[in-house]
Amino acid sequence: MSLLQIEELEKSFKIGRNEEKILKSVDLELEEGRITALVGTSGSGKSTLLTIAAGLQQSSGGIIKFSDKDLTNMSSSQMRDVRAKEFGFVFQHAHLVPFLSVKDQLNLMIDTAELKWSKKEKQQRIQDILETVDMWKHRDSDPDQLSGGEKQRVAIARAIIHEPKLLFADEPTASLDSKRSVEVMELIRSLSIERNITVLMVTHDEDMLVYADRTVEMKDGKIEK
């Protein structure tokens, strides 16, 4: 069953007097519970496609449907609501809130998703997810006390604590060494299977494609294969 449908998606930017098309009538469907990797050369439009699909920027044309809801017609506040409750995000850098402990990073996401969990349930879920990403022992640490790999594991925990249906991962291993990259990808893979989370991932690292169920290659703003 498809969770996200992208039809004839277009994106163009004005550069001076010229208009440059970054995405040219892109069609894509994401199957529920599967990991789709977007690959392509720099400037092929893969990150733009991911960020438009995630509602982080507007398209110039086309339709994006998520669970039969048309995201392209939503107001910015409705889109924020979808991002907070249904989507999860992992970026190239962890982008953790520098003054919050690991536990509080997750608490913030639970509050943002407006989940009505009891305090006990909240704590239990935080413990579960931090144990899954092997960060429970660092629960009270601040981001500046963690290594790059540890930060990224916390970012993954933050991205899925609120049980999103769809996880967007933009180059999640780009800032990590190969050992940490494998750990992070294995984690994303296992969480996707365990929690039935659909993943759309952008990567330029071919070694990471073994963790994807499907690879979509982009070239010059179009899906090549």
Added chain:
Amino acid sequence: MKMAWKEMMKYKTRYLILGSIIFLISFLTLIISGLANGLSFDNASLVKNMPEGTYYMESKAEEQYNFSEISDSQRETIENSHGDAVFMSIQMGELEDEDGQKHGITYVTATDNEFFPDVEKGELILDESIQEDGIEAGDELSTNLMDDSFTVRDFAKQEKFSHSAVAFIHPDDFMNMYQSEKYQLAFTEDEEEDIDEMSAFNQNQFLNTIPSYSAEMLSLNMIIAFLFVISGMLFAIFFYMINVQKLGTYGILKAVGVKTITLLRLMWVQMILITLISLVIAISLSQLITLVLPEEMPYQLALETSAIMAAGFFIIGFIGATLSGVQISKVEPMEAINQGGA
């Protein structure tokens, strides 16, 4: 609230610096306000101790009470409309003690009333501040305006006019000294009324007819207003700088769905906490400072005035912080994602 506090605890130094500056500015503002109130009381406690009401003087005196002379017909008109009207005169003058030392004072006389002490002919009741010059009850004081001397009967608490001690004297003595049977002013607790050839003033307007009063108050109030503006700008600049540093974090938080109002609330809570802590210390110290200030220094700061000023600081802090918070509403998640971060 928890998030705001955690950030303040994480970056103690920068919030401590802002808090210290806000404390110093609010403390300075309170001290100047205390001095302004003190000076204003020192300048005109005679008028300030009187209830709210209306003062009348002759229109042709052009707001200079010592040029005013209320005629018999005007007095009758006022008395007919305001049965409780008090007629009074004020004149600057001097008294000489038994050692030949001269003391600048303000003579005040009035018809029977409940606001000023009753004085018999040949007697004086002086503001207590003159005791510092060694004058005691029973002393004989003379003036070159009258052959007879005065006997000091008693002292009154805080009765000053134009920064000099008030001397309450009997109307007959006043008429004798200044060769006039007319009073300069009329006072009634009733509301203002149009009376032919008379100008009416409320208490504040009347205070401004006292030479130097409005100039003094205006300068001090200008300083207070500037300090308020400076503190508002400080908040705006400080939070602007803090926000610029945090734009990346704000962008990511917006990307994951955090509402702009949540981020603004974070800033407001910090502003309120800093202002609250700074003001509690500043208000406490501004009250305690009376213990060390020299007695001659006119300083009066009621808690009510402090509370009003504290409210002013909160409003100005809120405006300053919110102006800088416009950046938060403008930040685009994409900009933050494209930058590095923690």
